[in-house]
Amino acid sequence: MESLMPNMVVEWIPYSNLENIKYLTKGGFSEIYTADWINGRYEEWDFEKKQLERLGTSKIILKRLENVESVNKSWFEEAKSHLTISNKWAEVVQCYGLTQNPSNGNYMLVMYKLNMDLRKYLQQNHNKLTWKRRINITYEIIRALYFIHDEKAIHRDLHSGNILYSQLDNSWCISDLGFCGPADKSST
Template sequence: MIIEWVPYNNLQNIEYLTKGGISEIYTAVWIDGRYEEWDSKEQKLIRYGRQEVILKGLENVENANQRWFEEAESHLKISNKWPQIVQCFGLTQNPSNGNYMLVIDRADIDLRKYLQETQNQLSWKERIKIAHDITLALSIIHSESAIHRDLHSGNILYSKLNQRWYISDLGFCGPADKLTDSIYGNLPYIAPEVISGKNTTKKADIYSIGMLMWEISSGQPPFSYYENDYNLALNIINGMRPKVISGTPLKYENLMKQCWDADPSNRPDIDTLFDGIYSLLQYYQNISNEILQQETNNNLENNKIINNSMSKHINSTLFTSKIHKFKNLPEPKNAIEGMSRKFSKVFKKLNIKSNNDIQINYGKEIVEQQQIRQYNFNIDDEDETYDYKNFHSEEDNVFEIPDGKII
């Protein structure tokens, strides 16, 4: 695929669409369209013809360093090499203000809007297919030794023609001149170690996938009612995660929790995650349509209740990629680590003498959950949970359909 310069006068019907993060986004018609095929007789490339495209502004490119340009070029090549990534055809420049813009293939809808419009009609088979397409696309990005850095439901795009989900915005996340002591992204999807100031790695992308998996299950963005970025950042670092939606398949839940573990080394790599999602999709594809329809009907009312309760609280300003700058944040941890310290203080205050062997081997989880119910450590049971380590045995991971029901 050729990355080309698109003359601005070759674009028509340019209309403002929205503001995506710090970039203004427009729709347009590219008169000539992309290169489609090679005409061996005429010995020239044949163009597609009139084509709808997206124009995305690039901020402060003139101040970018050489590394930014090298990374941008590499990611452009990746996006045009693999069909699972939204294609970027090239660059153009608005002559009225001198701003550079990406010329990108246009999709039909993003994941956030799609879920909000269709959640009550989606079966688990359809939801897992979404997760499958996303993890497949990310596996390709990681195989090219690249990192996305800003995965969220606004840049997961759907093509009705191809019936496939794509990842977009690869390599152009944030301003070119972003300060080194700041981070850029959509806060609910940013990994805790990145929030606390560490470098972004592939495992940070995996954390974002965990948040997307939860959004696919619930139909709503995570932490949708938070008003304060700093409070949300601190809670994420301290182990707060969204509450698992009732009816979520156990295998899916386990993978999701592994993805959002506070310790990056505990998260699966993308190949392991993709294999898990793929096996789950295969399982659901072998289930009869009758059982799938029963499962969809059973979840319909539950999803309506979830969506109605969550939609009242959505803070649209939170779900925008932007620059964040947090100082003096603690090291990320899973909530069980922080809770254990709180419980030890409670035991001392109540003069509770516990047998360590009993606590470790017989009832640790039960004791801790009882203490959580008795003492309110700023946990809202209706909206978020301080996520515990996965206590399921290996036997729990086996797929079963007891009494014709899907779990």
């Protein structure tokens, strides 16, 4: 995978560069952890030093698929979906790369950490939401789905738990491409 933008470089992230790893939740087929990524992702090219500069310590999400004793084809298909689609479209949660827990051999996706999912957002803001804001949220979700479909893929497991909100730029992204796949492939 090639990128001309430093913040879109996909990389192998040594597990030793991750700190404060904490269990967050369990999804349908994965466990989700939060962590701090020491040095963080690449941010920009330093023309004087002639090297990529890093952002600094960043909060990230680690996603480990359950019941995968050894990496299998479906795990790599999810990784491929995340890496290909998320680094092309800002409307899909960015995946920075992969890591491996040396204590158990589990591979994990390293992903951008957003603030909350749509379910929690609606619970906290239900009485404050204007119709204009509701329509805007719907528009952003549709736009993200459009980009996934533009890649000839279908999400296959869209629900409020994997539509995520960023307070930083007041935007919505789609995550959890675990069932995402080619539009012409059955979902069995």
